[in-house]
Amino acid sequence: MSTNIARDTALVFTRELKPVVRDPFSVLFGLIQPLFFLALFAPLLAGVSGLGTSSSLQWFVPGVVVMLCLFGTSTTGANLQFEMQTGSHERLLVSPLSRSSLMVGRALKEIVPTAVQAVVIVLATTPFGFRADVPGAVLGLVILAVFCVGLGALSYSLALACKNNEWMFWVVQQTLLFPLLLLAGMLLPVENGPGWLQALSKVNPLTYVVDAERALFNGDFSTDVVLAGAVAALVMAALGLLVGTRAMRSSD
Amino acid sequence: MAPSVVYMEETMIQTQGLTKHFRANSTTVEAVRGIDLSVARGEMVALLGPNGAGKSTTLRMLTTLIAPTAGSARVGGHDVTHEQAKVRRRIGYIGQGNGAGHNQRGRDELMMQGRVHGMSKAAARARAAELVESLDLTEVADRKVMSLSGGQRRRLDIAMGLIHAPDLLFLDEPSTGLDPQNRANLQEHIVSLRRSHDTTVVLTTHYLDEADALAERVVIVDHGRIVADDTPSRLKANLAGDRITVTFSDPSDAGRAAARTRVLEPSAVVEQTGPALDVRVQGGDRILPRLLREYDGDRTPVLSAEIARPTLDDVFLNLTGRSLREGRASATPSYPEAQEVSA
Numbered sequence: 345m346s347t348n349i350a351r352d353t354a355l356v357f358t359r360e361l362k363p364v365v366r367d368p369f370s371v372l373f374g375l376i377q378p379l380f381f382l383a384l385f386a387p388l389l390a391g392v393s394g395l396g397t398s399s400s401l402q403w404f405v406p407g408v409v410v411m412l413c414l415f416g417t418s419t420t421g422a423n424l425q426f427e428m429q430t431g432s433h434e435r436l437l438v439s440p441l442s443r444s445s446l447m448v449g450r451a452l453k454e455i456v457p458t459a460v461q462a463v464v465i466v467l468a469t470t471p472f473g474f475r476a477d478v479p480g481a482v483l484g485l486v487i488l489a490v491f492c493v494g495l496g497a498l499s500y501s502l503a504l505a506c507k508n509n510e511w512m513f514w515v516v517q518q519t520l521l522f523p524l525l526l527l528a529g530m531l532l533p534v535e536n537g538p539g540w541l542q543a544l545s546k547v548n549p550l551t552y553v554v555d556a557e558r559a560l561f562n563g564d565f566s567t568d569v570v571l572a573g574a575v576a577a578l579v580m581a582a583l584g585l586l587v588g589t590r591a592m593r594s595s596d
Numbered sequence: 597m598a599p600s601v602v603y604m605e606e607t608m609i610q611t612q613g614l615t616k617h618f619r620a621n622s623t624t625v626e627a628v629r630g631i632d633l634s635v636a637r638g639e640m641v642a643l644l645g646p647n648g649a650g651k652s653t654t655l656r657m658l659t660t661l662i663a664p665t666a667g668s669a670r671v672g673g674h675d676v677t678h679e680q681a682k683v684r685r686r687i688g689y690i691g692q693g694n695g696a697g698h699n700q701r702g703r704d705e706l707m708m709q710g711r712v713h714g715m716s717k718a719a720a721r722a723r724a725a726e727l728v729e730s731l732d733l734t735e736v737a738d739r740k741v742m743s744l745s746g747g748q749r750r751r752l753d754i755a756m757g758l759i760h761a762p763d764l765l766f767l768d769e770p771s772t773g774l775d776p777q778n779r780a781n782l783q784e785h786i787v788s789l790r791r792s793h794d795t796t797v798v799l800t801t802h803y804l805d806e807a808d809a810l811a812e813r814v815v816i817v818d819h820g821r822i823v824a825d826d827t828p829s830r831l832k833a834n835l836a837g838d839r840i841t842v843t844f845s846d847p848s849d850a851g852r853a854a855a856r857t858r859v860l861e862p863s864a865v866v867e868q869t870g871p872a873l874d875v876r877v878q879g880g881d882r883i884l885p886r887l888l889r890e891y892d893g894d895r896t897p898v899l900s901a902e903i904a905r906p907t908l909d910d911v912f913l914n915l916t917g918r919s920l921r922e923g924r925a926s927a928t929p930s931y932p933e934a935q936e937v938s939a
Contacts, residue, residue: 352712359708363699423699431693432705435756438659438689439712440681596662 352441356449361456371457374416375464378408382469385531398473405474406557407530409465410488410550413458414525417492418517420454421503425510428503437595447497447588454496455489462488477563483570484560491553491577494584501584501591528554552576608764608796609635609658613667616653616820627653629820630667635796637763640786642811643800644908646920650820651800652692655768658798659689672764685713688762692769695753698742702733702752705741706759713760720759727755731781746773754782758789765789767799771806783810804908804920816912823915828908835914836906837865838880842873842887842898849896856894857887871899 364371382404390400427433436446462485466476499517506512527534527541528550534542545551556573559566616628628650635641643651656662658671660680669676672686696705703724710720728737731751736744744752750773757765765786771779783806789795801807807814808828816824816831824831844850847870854868857875864877877883880903891898912920 355708355711359697359700359704362701362704363697366701366704427697429693430698431691431753432695432697432700434661434691434693435689435695435709436712437661438684438687438691439709440685440714441712442681596656 349442349445352445353449353452356436356441356445357452360450360453364453364457371460372464374412374457375461377415378412378461378465379468381411381531382408382465389532396473398475401469401472401474402562403533403558405465405469405476406484406561407528407554409462409484409561410528410554410557411525411530412461412465413454413488413492414495414521414530414550416457416461417454417495418499418521420450420496421499421501421513421517424450424500425503425506425513428507429510433595443593443595444589447500447592448585450500451493451497451585451588454492458488458492459485476561480560480563480565483565484557487553487556487560487570487573487577490574490581491550494577494580494582497581497584497588501588504591504595507595524548524550527551530554549576549580553580606637607634607670607673608637608639609633609669609671609798611658611667611669614654614657614664614669615666616650616657616662617665626820628657628664631817631820631822633815633822633825635798637796638790638794639813640790640797640811641799641813641815642807643798643815643817644802644804644807644912644920645800645817646802646918649817651817652768653820654817655766655798655800659687659766660684686763688757688760688765690753690757690765690767690770692772694741694749695756696741696749698740700741701738702741702744703728703737706737706752706755709756710759713762715760723759724755727759730785731755747775747778750774751778751782754785758785761789761793762795763793764796765798767797769800769802771801771803779806786810802920808908814908816908816915818912818916824911831908831911832906833878836910837876837878838906839904839910840875840877840880840884840887841902841904842875842891843900844871844873844896845899847871852894853891853896856890856896860887860890 386400386404387397389404390397393400395403424433466474466481470476502516503513506516525531527545527548529535529545530550534545534551537545552572553576556570559569611631611633614628614631614633615626618625618627631650631654643654645651653662657664657676658669660676660683663677671683674682674686676683695709696702706724706727707717707720710723711717715723728734731754733748733751733755736748741749741752754770757767767786771782774782786797787810790797799810812827814824814826814828814831815822824835826834842853844853847868850868850871850873853873854866857864857866857873861875861877861883864875864883867874875887884901884903888898888901909920912918
């Protein structure tokens with residue numbers, strides 16, 4: 345039974361990856377927005393903070409890597425929603441694939457574009473003075489991968505929940521995206537904000553992931569920060585997969 | 597007890613009081629109201645009925661997509677509610693939508709479907725190539741599905757339903773959107789699949805000619821119930837009868853002929869429209885020559901005579917008082933947006 349689930353998950357994972365492999369440039373489209381942030385926002389940040397460009401990049405790039413994951417992965421449910429409309433989701437539901445593999449295989453696929461985009465961003469910013477600590481960045485990407493599996497599963501769950509009104513998917517996704525992003529201190533540090541904002545930031549799991557990424561990309565392996573990020577990512581993944589497989593089981 | 601074991605093996609579908617209610621805008625829609633159906637191995641059955649009759653809902657219950665509100669169904673020997681995984685392994689399903697993802701390439705999806713059903717990569721590739729060839733998809737199989745025409749996508753759906761050569765194949769309105777040539781092509785595929793694998797086929801359709809040409813057994817569904825279930829020829833013979841139309845030179849001749857006909861054939865339904873007489877009767881081919889002789893003897897000269905064999909539409913008309921063709925014009929949706937009523 346467990347080998348069946350592994351095989352099913354691998355089949356779903358491979359299927360989801362096929363369009364990306366067939367058309368690799370589609371991954372790069374997701375980079376346009378973050379590259380603008382880097383090109384137009386990082387210099388402003390450098391000016392405001394009084395730090396040099398390379399120092400502000402050391403702070404900003406890890407946040408952009410998480411932002412990339414957030415943008416790409418939170419919208420991924422739209423793909424499932426499209427498949428629900430055309431009939432290919434129905435075809436898979438009638439197939440012998442286990443319901444959980446339909447969710448887990450999809451969610452695991454999110455790791456690939458996230459990882460590719462992260463590597464491209466790091467390479468693109470290196471000429472401007474960004475220096476990533478390699479072992480730290482690798483561990484950082486592992487944590488991010490775990491996080492994006494959970495986020496992807498939640499996005500797919502949202503798509504399943506919004507079966508009969510597609511626009512609701514975008515309402516919820518857009519409503520949640522920016523608060524999560526800003527409260528995690530991705531674009532500007534939260535430490536200078538008012539107390540209530542800092543309190544909200546503390547309950548945002550994304551905050552711990554961003555903090556861990558920032559530490560790890562800069563070669564800082566402080567146990568508490570890294571551990572907090574890893575735990576936040578694991579909780580997210582567990583929650584996402586739990587909600588996601590339940591949503592998939594009741595899908596028709 | 598041996599015979600009952602054999603019976604169980606040979607029964608591919610067995611439903612008892614299969615029922616489905618949907619809740620839409622706080623009203624309950626009884627889409628399927630107690631269907632009892634038994635299909636033996638190798639049968640080819642068409643569920644025929646107007647849109648909204650409950651055909652697709654029945655099919656969706658049999659394929660484990662939706663749970664019955666009441667009643668039970670066994671498909672391939674397994675319960676559709678409690679043994680869904682086992683049912684899914686036995687069946688092929690071609691739904692109303694497109695099975696292949698629009699961002700995918702046709703051949704990738706075809707092979708994946710084979711792999712999902714346990715085929716090896718090599719076997720899936722070989723079988724996909726075979727189906728691509730025979731369904732005339734060679735040119736487009738390696739293109740993105742979204743760039744295919746409606747007919748090409750439908751043929752790809754059919755290939756996906758057939759790739760694992762299932763024991764039991766369900767098709768929901770398979771030929772919608774196909775041109776006559778591809779429709780014939782699809783029918784050929786289904787027929788040859790049955791011949792080579794003894795596949796049991798259940799399809800829904802509102803095309804009368806398709807049910808007539810393809811199915812050995814037509815189950816007519818209306819308002820969520822089975823109203824007739826037999827071979828097309830027996831349905832037509834028993835439930836519709838032939839239509840004889842005789843034209844006379846004036847209405848008074850026709851009137852006399854009508855009276856004469858009612859005496860000769862008490863079971864016939866006789867209707868006069870001006871100088872024309874409409875006679876609905878079974879075995880019309882044998883009765884017509886006798887009628888003509890009698891009219892001649894009565895000195896009511898006949899200008900023309902015509903006989904039409906009944907269609908399944910006549911059967912439906914006779915059973916429900918409505919025409920299937922009318923039902924098609926006023927298409928009602930089959931509640932895709934309705935909420936399920938918990939059992």
